[in-house]
Amino acid sequence: MISYPATEQFLQAITAADRYATVSSNSDVKDQPIMNFIGTVKLHGTNAAIGYQKDSHPWCQSRNRVITPNNDNAGFATYIYPFANNFFFSDILPHCPTIRHHYENGDKIVIFGEWCGGAIQKNVAIYGLPTMFVIFKIQIVNQYTGTDADNQEQHATSYWLHPQEWSNIKCHVRSIYNIFDFPTYTIQVDFNRPELSQETLTKITEQVERQCPVGAHFNRFGIGEGVVWAEWTQTAGNLTFKVKGRQHQVTQGKALVSVNVAKFTRVDHFIQYSCTENRMRQALDYMREQNVSIEMKNLRIFLRWLVTDICKEEKAAMNASNINTKEIHEAISKRTKAWFMKVSIENQKKMQKEE
Template structure:
């Protein structure tokens, strides 16, 4: 039976700095704690939709998007339609033979979940991989609900003939981060992100010119893949942060400044993406769903900023609603105009 095992949210660098406290050890002088010095692997962050294939012995396989189990008849962006006909063969011929750890835990009855980005085609616009044939790019694998599998176990899992790739097929990066002095890593993280944004390395692989979204950084040796963070390029940020790589919480002076910072067009477009994933029509009668997701996302992702700025969730919802409702209405109007133009010109 399909059992949804959601992919966790990926943190910002400033939040990873806070989480690094969980891996601190006593300082050499016996006073206080010494934060760790950790080595991270950076992989290209692709702009598509989060998707996964799950397997369990005796229960078969299932597909999922970020928030729900999907099927060919109740799909998201065509992922299940692509995977269902090949899921068994992929696992039997391309996963189990190449990964003894997965094979062992699968035999024990553990759930195996293969996460990746379903991207290309018209899934997301304005990036280098837009317009390429749709592909599933594996970026992480989990057994049960808790344990990430080390990349050494699964970097060979792919099936290019069926448009299944591995994120390690493409360029990767490394950085050592001293969490006692995280500011020393800011310039390197920023430089790498700007390079990826200027020209997506995955696009280069497929001979496509265009921008990339950013980089995801993961530490494996000491944290088992649990300490991870993302750095997006300027065009994909969901806040009006002054720096790509912030090490401290932004403190804002009032609620209007906070809404300008947090309630951005990119974030509102993410709310529309959520509605599409849930098969919710984007129209005025579903405005409440749009506002609810947007408010929850802002209050979750920017909780530390809200606390530092002494701003309550109630204030956020009140002021956000006016801005977001106007944007939502404008988006619907523009969509109708675009659809009317397409009908007049006979385009689909």
């Protein structure tokens, strides 16, 4: 499978933008890039994808594994498999010459999107709508070709297809939508002074949180999760970041959009900041995606995901605060064990009622 990369925060995007900085000929000072980003609505569901390759059967995947109707995630493979080939040959290849070219050359085509609506995620406007697959990115993976002229091994390479190539791909009668069917946003970010973008990014996010544009499209009113921003001209879709609304934030920071690293003098203050209920619920989502039951015998899996996610997402804050992994592992276990026990008991009662 080809996993979808994590979408980081604006703070991490500021660091990543340094790779695109230039140095003037008469100075050693770096000029950080000025970039134009396109924002699309961030949908609260579960990450999903359909993959295609010539002379092979299509496959479905969740964020972390290949799924099938017999080993599914939220019913995505069960829904998509029966018409996956028809969708590709009728609704994609005739309308996208670039995808057709790569498909004929034997490259992999991976169509990423959000499987959402239904009962997949609560606390958003699209909850309760018919389940839908909303395409938000397409990746081309060039295949391994052996060795080059110098007998050097060549490996598969990949790139994101520009939205101009695929923003028309959809099949509404099959509940397959395109993220560009819905409102989009633009912003120019000067990474020499990223703080100048904070206010605009915050206002757009708050607007989406107040009323989800995708929900409004279907006459369903309620909150949205946030916005995902991608830059295409200079980085070919590789520089992205997300801004979530207050109700979906996984940290307790005061600002929705941070440009400075948070620092803490005590481990328990850092844990209070980073190990929120929203983040714990993301750990539960991971367990469901892996078909791991939510019960006390699987507490270790829950804790492992939390520690890994916090160490990855909050690495800068940990470094600035001189906090190590061992310290947070113990503190996270102490903070979350009772919460997980309560959730596991509620989950068992729910399953018993359904039986």
